[in-house]
Amino acid sequence: MKKIAxxxxxxxxxxxKKLIELKLxxxxxxxxxxxxxxxxxxxxxxxxxxxxxxxxxxxxxKTIDLVLVSMKNEHLKGVAYQLKALDIENVxxxxxxxxxxxxxxIKESDIMIKIDVRKPRFxxxxxxxxxxxxxxxxxxxxxxxxxxxxxxADVDAFKLDIAHLKELFWGVQTFILxxxxxxxxxxxxxxxxxxxxxxxxxxxxxxxxxxxxxxSPPELFVMAKKCHALFYxxxxxxxxxxxEDMLIPIYVYKNRxxxxxxxxxxxxxxxxxxxxxxxxxxxxxxxxxxxxxxxGVISMCALPHRMSIFNEHFEQNIASGGGFExxxxxxxxxxxxxxxxxxxxxxxxxxxQEFLWDFSSKKMEDYLCx
Numbered sequence: 001m002k003k004i005a006x007x008x009x010x011x012x013x014x015x016x017k018k019l020i021e022l023k024l025x026x027x028x029x030x031x032x033x034x035x036x037x038x039x040x041x042x043x044x045x046x047x048x049x050x051x052x053x054x055x056x057x058x059x060x061x062k063t064i065d066l067v068l069v070s071m072k073n074e075h076l077k078g079v080a081y082q083l084k085a086l087d088i089e090n091v092x093x094x095x096x097x098x099x100x101x102x103x104x105x106i107k108e109s110d111i112m113i114k115i116d117v118r119k120p121r122f123x124x125x126x127x128x129x130x131x132x133x134x135x136x137x138x139x140x141x142x143x144x145x146x147x148x149x150x151x152x153a154d155v156d157a158f159k160l161d162i163a164h165l166k167e168l169f170w171g172v173q174t175f176i177l178x179x180x181x182x183x184x185x186x187x188x189x190x191x192x193x194x195x196x197x198x199x200x201x202x203x204x205x206x207x208x209x210x211x212x213x214x215x216s217p218p219e220l221f222v223m224a225k226k227c228h229a230l231f232y233x234x235x236x237x238x239x240x241x242x243x244e245d246m247l248i249p250i251y252v253y254k255n256r257x258x259x260x261x262x263x264x265x266x267x268x269x270x271x272x273x274x275x276x277x278x279x280x281x282x283x284x285x286x287x288x289x290x291x292x293x294x295x296g297v298i299s300m301c302a303l304p305h306r307m308s309i310f311n312e313h314f315e316q317n318i319a320s321g322g323g324f325e326x327x328x329x330x331x332x333x334x335x336x337x338x339x340x341x342x343x344x345x346x347x348x349x350x351x352x353q354e355f356l357w358d359f360s361s362k363k364m365e366d367y368l369c370x
Contacts, residue, residue, distance in 0.1 A: 168332035278346030319344035
């Protein structure tokens with residue numbers, strides 16, 4: 001019987017200990033480990049809470065066979081770094097949705113997922129399931145209103161892309177499937193499944209305006225339920241009175257969802273001239289917290305990734321691209337560092353200017369800061 005230390009003495013760690021005991025998995029939980037100094041030396045659920053340094057010593061002495069990190073999703077990355085620094089490599093994590101799995105259905109793989117702490121964990125990554133949208137928003141930051149022809153992501157290309165990503169990163173904290181309007185893609189359920197199979201740790205979110213939810217196919221909701229994906233719904237003015245209709249299939253299939261309440265405003269955040277200091281702008285830029293993947297290329301944010309759409313429509317030459325081809329990357333740590341650096345498009349960015357939501361007129365001034 002292998003001996004486990006559960007890293008995390010909070011609610012989730014204690015629940016996982018009980019699950020291991022109830023399901024009679026072939027493990028013995030010998031201790032908790034926690035970074036909360038006030039817990040060190042205390043007895044919780046009949047076992048002792050130890051420090052990370054003591055954990056290192058027990059692993060070194062071979063009195064602990066593996067470490068299972070069981071805590072909130074957003075804390076897994078930091079603890080994985082910590083265990084890497086302690087040279088502890090036999091590490092597993094408990095996915096955030098573990099406690100949502102019915103007890104009679106839960107398997108060992110629902111509780112324990114092996115990770116490679118020699119690799120980093122990606123924080124937030126977004127993927128364009130399609131370019132176009134069923135709304136027509138003025139000044140769309142993704143230029144979806146300028147995409148007049150339907151364009152869908154290819155499932156096989158996506159599978160290849162995130163397989164490359166998996167070679168570089170042990171996991172992804174939040175994986176966003178968006179657009180455009182992702183519900184326009186009839187293969188959306190396949191993207192959800194591939195994401196979950198590749199990154200079992202990820203909080204998968206489908207970012208949608210919700211308008212198409214009532215007419216979306218059952219297989220989407222079934223797959224979202226199976227894969228613990230969340231519908232992140234932003235309500236725009238044309239859909240103010242559709243909220244109840246949107247929720248009907250979500251209630252029927254018992255899906256996870258979140259309403260980002262009514263969005264009455266958009267923001268402009270770039271100019272036609274490269275007059276801004278990218279280092280200064282980047283400090284105040286929220287967009288850089290969400291990197292973007294598409295066509296085998298990963299970009300710092302959506303703007304350089306999509307700027308070619310604006311350039312083509314308005315015959316401009318604003319710097320675009322600047323992303324990195326996943327197939328050519330060999331080290332996740334290096335890629336993480338490169339994605340934290342400004343690109344040429346940043347010179348065109350400025351402090352955001354808010355304006356009231358409206359339908360697009362497809363005029364260039366809709367997008368530009370004044």
